[in-house]
């Protein structure tokens with residue numbers, strides 16, 4: 571039942587009480603026992619800190635004056651003030667209230683009068699943190715598992731001459747599953763008709779293999795006029811894409827020439843932060859009409875320009891529309907939502923399965939855990 575304004579009478583159901591695939595996907599979290607990119611390294615210089623969230627759990631990430639990253643729960647043990655209200659001093663994060671100072675292991679040093687007590691042994695949780703490919707990663711799950719899983723390998727971005735690449739980072743007011751469905755679904759080219767990042771949407775294959783959904787599309791990539799001019803299609807049409815939801819990441823490979831990696835951080839029940847890395851084989855760019863290849867340094871600069879001219883505004887359209895999808899979901903979650911794409915369904919199924927496995931692995935029933943994303947944050951504490 572809806573009232574006259576069209577609002578659903580209650581909030582969307584929990585994971586346990588969800589009645590269909592979409593409701594389940596929208597209530598699912600992401601398994602915290604993976605490495606999640608939280609920001610770009612360049613946004614966190616020595617002496618700086620930032621707050622990031624994983625399913626509502628606040629984490630303070632800071633870089634000491636020695637250049638090394640640390641991450642701790644964002645809560646002073648004394649009176650629970652957020653540590654990101656404070657500042658980095660040396661290699662510690664200092665609470666602004668009484669000056670308790672926390673090292674990267676979460677150990678507190680109390681600087682004021684102890685009234686005859688010995689320096690107490692007080693510690694908050696620390697969170698494994700690493701840096702790779704110009705990104706900061708945290709492991710929000712069980713720290714003991716952090717060494718058993720690795721950050722995904724992107725060999726093209728390693729070594730002295732990584733492929734020219736560009737980062738695009740967004741804070742997106744929508745559930746993480748909406749973003750993953752968006753990137754899986756080539757039928758939304760209408761939204762991007764101005765930029766035309768792809769043209770043609772022939773789905774050749776969609777297959778779930780273990781923790782991965784593999785999708786092949788026949789589609790002309792970078793079909794917009796500006797990009798099309800510069801892409802050399804003489805050796806390959808750049809029109810065959812393998813795209814994978816490689817849980818919890820997403821990546822694509824077009825003819826071994828144009829690739830992307832997408833890292834999604836489930837911030838809370840209605841927000842995600844995501845970071846794309848787009849990278850090109852350097853010789854895929856040519857001078858329009860003349861066909862000359864461009865030098866590596868120039869391709870790198872062009873990627874930076876592309877970020878501003880095309881990638882950022884293009885992906886901003888997705889963020890814009892996902893915000894509206896989130897609003898529609900909160901109002902009309904109980905209305906039918908016909909889904910035609912088998913890819914979207916496969917992505918949802920993997921998200922649901924992995925979240926259920928995580929809940930089962932925690933030895934809790936979905937009922938006890940409540941299952942929705944709001945409650946999911948309790949699980950990762």
Ligand code: FES
Pocket residue numbers: 646647648649650651665666667668669670
């Ligand atoms: S509240 Fe943080 S030092 Fe007192």
Ligand SMILES: [Fe+2]
Pocket residue numbers: 752753758762888
């Ligand atoms: Fe899009």
